Amino acid sequence: MLYFDHSATTPILPEVAQKIDHTNREHYANPSSIYSLGRKARSLIEKARQQVADAIGAKAEQIYFTSGGTEANNQVLWSKLAEKKKHIIASSIEHPAILKALKRIESYGITFSLLPVDNKGTVKADSLEHLINENTGLISIMFANNEVGTIQPIQDIVKKTSSLDIPFHTDAVQALGKTPVNVSTLGVDYLSLSAHKFYGPKGIGALFVKNKKMLKPLIIGGEQESGLRAGTENISGIVGMGLAAELASKNQKDCFEHLNILKEYFMENLKPRFPNAIFNGNHNHCLPGLISISFPKNRSDILMAKLDRKGIAVSNGAACNTGNVKPSVVLKAMGIEDDLNISTLRISFGNGNSLDDVDQLLKALEIII
Numbered sequence: 111m112l113y114f115d116h117s118a119t120t121p122i123l124p125e126v127a128q129k130i131d132h133t134n135r136e137h138y139a140n141p142s143s144i145y146s147l148g149r150k151a152r153s154l155i156e157k158a159r160q161q162v163a164d165a166i167g168a169k170a171e172q173i174y175f176t177s178g179g180t181e182a183n184n185q186v187l188w189s190k191l192a193e194k195k196k197h198i199i200a201s202s203i204e205h206p207a208i209l210k211a212l213k214r215i216e217s218y219g220i221t222f223s224l225l226p227v228d229n230k231g232t233v234k235a236d237s238l239e240h241l242i243n244e245n246t247g248l249i250s251i252m253f254a255n256n257e258v259g260t261i262q263p264i265q266d267i268v269k270k271t272s273s274l275d276i277p278f279h280t281d282a283v284q285a286l287g288k289t290p291v292n293v294s295t296l297g298v299d300y301l302s303l304s305a306h307k308f309y310g311p312k313g314i315g316a317l318f319v320k321n322k323k324m325l326k327p328l329i330i331g332g333e334q335e336s337g338l339r340a341g342t343e344n345i346s347g348i349v350g351m352g353l354a355a356e357l358a359s360k361n362q363k364d365c366f367e368h369l370n371i372l373k374e375y376f377m378e379n380l381k382p383r384f385p386n387a388i389f390n391g392n393h394n395h396c397l398p399g400l401i402s403i404s405f406p407k408n409r410s411d412i413l414m415a416k417l418d419r420k421g422i423a424v425s426n427g428a429a430c431n432t433g434n435v436k437p438s439v440v441l442k443a444m445g446i447e448d449d450l451n452i453s454t455l456r457i458s459f460g461n462g463n464s465l466d467d468v469d470q471l472l473k474a475l476e477i478i479i
């Protein structure tokens with residue numbers, strides 16, 4: 111199988127899998143237990159917390175482990191219920207873990223406004239001032255989009271809004287390991303991460319919070335994670351995430367170069383074969399290795415099925431049910447017409463892909479289209 115869907119998830123690194131296995135076997139004690147086995151488990155969690163913090167330029171005490179990016183995003187949003195300012199601004203191309211959660215918390219008294227994007231998927235930062243009001247208690251704009259790869263000018267937006275003292279969250283789930291992520295440079299108050307997007311395990315993520323006072327627990331129970339995320343810790347997942355984060359940040363430059371080479375090679379070789387194909391997103395500010403491409407008059411679910419039969423895995427941003435493909439919310443927000451929207455594939459290369467793999471993908475596309 112040729113796998114080109116690394117934005118959906120990445121294969122776990124062998125050394126990370128090994129570490130998880132070892133942790134599960136040897137360090138099974140409850141980290142809240144005060145005997146030495148428990149203390150050892152606790153020390154492993156604290157080491158991983160430091161590794162995650164180092165990967166994004168944070169302090170260990172600013173990192174809270176969650177069950178993934180979805181929970182990290184939800185925790186920030188639901189936290190706002192307990193605060194006076196109950197208006198939230200988010201971009202119109204956020205992941206459903208923001209957009210759907212916003213719709214849900216609306217019924218509990220939160221109001222929200224969506225910041226539009228241009229046809230390349232970059233937020234219209236100038237529109238922000240029209241959306242901000244005296245009740246705005248959070249701005250949430252993703253670092254990089256998961257369907258088209260566009261990287262948002264987070265640092266600039268934070269600078270522009272800093273005098274207003276509105277907490278800023280960024281969903282950086284797609285970014286770590288592919289492009290530098292540093293909370294001090296960005297100036298954000300909250301940042302979400304998910305281990306399975308950078309060759310770590312699934313079901314574990316983290317939330318960076320600049321100041322603990324800015325967060326309320328979403329999962330209530332024991333006193334784990336300084337009382338901000340109850341439940342016995344997923345020790346092996348946390349340990350795996352720590353190692354994956356360390357490796358992701360150590361190898362980020364190499365990964366960036368490799369993925370860019372694959373992407374450029376694909377784009378250059380695709381254009382002469384498919385002059386009608388349209389590349390979506392902002393090519394000057396985008397994730398390496400992610401390509402959103404529309405093949406007019408070719409439904410993406412059919413293309414995906416045909417590629418699958420050739421042993422090739424790619425994705426489309428659109429939600430697919432059998433025999434029915436719904437236009438993607440992200441592409442819609444970028445103004446892409448429905449016909450083209452449902453004819454769009456997302457190809458996301460990973461560290462394990464080679465130029466030879468890309469050639470095979472190009473050949474397969476030529477045969478099926």
Ligand code: PLP
Nearest residue numbers: 178179180205207256283284304
């Ligand atoms: N945010 C973005 C931008 C994502 O791409 C994803 C996963 O696809 C998530 C959040 C959700 O992360 P998780 O799968 O860890 O819950």
